[in-house]
């Protein structure tokens with residue numbers, strides 16, 4: 001949580017992985033979060049260094065898929081983003097769907113576009129603590145643009 005404009009604003013970190021970029025899903029994925037009513041506050045198109053990938057997925061360091069995951073995330077550009085809104089962390093996870101696209105519900109990003117756990121298109125922070133850590137791992141504060149969308153009164157009571 002970040003306190004700005006005198007209200008508590010919830011933020012999450014999302015990244016469209018190299019498969020999502022290669023499959024031309026960038027526009028469709030951003031469209032879904034925009035249409036839902038969340039606010040984009042940071043975005044960059046970038047190649048991920050091995051160091052950043054290993055830090056980001058550090059919790060999985062001992063898992064058998066770790067090396068392959070790092071290879072994959074560093075294999076091509078990603079779209080790193082920060083989105084803001086009430087309940088955005090949990091809501092984005094629902095919109096993304098289960099880790100394995102084969103069990104992810106239709107209507108979710110992974111459920112609609114994926115078939116393999118190692119190619120599941122998008123990352124989303126799973127809790128407030130990880131969201132905060134990931135936002136500051138991937139973005140400097142000055143790379144985030146706080147703004148008030150003119151549609152806010154039509155999205156929030």
Ligand code: UDP
Pocket residue numbers: 065069098099117118119120122123124126
């Ligand atoms: N992953 C994988 N094989 C596995 C489990 C996970 O390749 O058996 C990858 C997959 O890309 C997943 C990422 O590791 O998105 C992180 O796993 P986590 O359990 O944190 O899933 P997520 O939070 O992304 O749904």
